[in-house]
Amino acid sequence: GGIPSFDMVSLDEGITPQQPFTNSLTLTHNNFTNYLYTDCNHIPITYGMWWVSKHEKVRGPFEFHPQVDHYCITGGFFSEVTGLVEIFWRGQKDFHCIMWSQSTNDMTQWGTSVQITAAGVQSVGRF
Numbered sequence: 001g002g003i004p005s006f007d008m009v010s011l012d013e014g015i016t017p018q019q020p021f022t023n024s025l026t027l028t029h030n031n032f033t034n035y036l037y038t039d040c041n042h043i044p045i046t047y048g049m050w051w052v053s054k055h056e057k058v059r060g061p062f063e064f065h066p067q068v069d070h071y072c073i074t075g076g077f078f079s080e081v082t083g084l085v086e087i088f089w090r091g092q093k094d095f096h097c098i099m100w101s102q103s104t105n106d107m108t109q110w111g112t113s114v115q116i117t118a119a120g121v122q123s124v125g126r127f
Contacts, residue, residue, distance in 0.1 A: 023120035029108045033100045039091035042121040046091030048113040050077075051084050055106045062108065073109045076101035091115055 039046055052073060054065040070078040070085070076099050078085050089096060091113075101109060 024113070024115050024117055026111075026113045028098060028111045031101055031103060031108075032111070033098050036095040036097045038093065038095055039115060040118050041091050042116045042118045044090055044092050045088055046113055046115045047086070047088050048111065049084060049086050050109060050111045052103075052107060052109050055108070062110075065107075068107050070109065072103070072107055074102040075099060076109060078109075 050070075051064075052068050052070055053062040054068040055062050056065065069082045070076070071080075071082070073079065098111060103109060
C-alpha cells in the first residue's frame with residue numbers, strides 16, 4: 001500500500017492515461033469560462049482563489065502590478081473587489097461556474113480551485 005504519486009499514469013484499469021489520479025488543483029486564465037455545475041467531490045467544501053496580473057515580460061510572463069486589479073477585467077464576479085479573492089463554497093451542493101470575462105492582451109484574471117474528488121479517494125482506496 002501507500003499513497004500514489006502524481007507522476008503515475010494510472011492506478012488501475014478504471015483510470016486511463018487521459019484521466020489519471022483525479023485529486024484536483026485547477027488553474028485558469030485568459031478569459032476561461034464554463035457552465036453551471038456541481039462537483040463530484042469526496043468532501044463538501046471547495047476552496048478557490050482569484051487574482052489579476054499583468055503581462056510585462058520583465059520578471060516573467062505575468063506579474064502583479066499596482067495599477068492592475070479586478071476592476072480592469074470586464075465581466076466576471078469580482079469587478080468591485082481588489083487584491084486576492086479567497087472563497088470556500090459547497091462544491092457538491094452549490095451550482096457554480098466561472099462567468100464570462102474579457103481582459104486586454106496585457107493582463108489576465110487567474111482562478112484556482114482545490115478539491116478532493118470522490119474518484120481520487122476511490123483510486124487511493126484501490127491502490
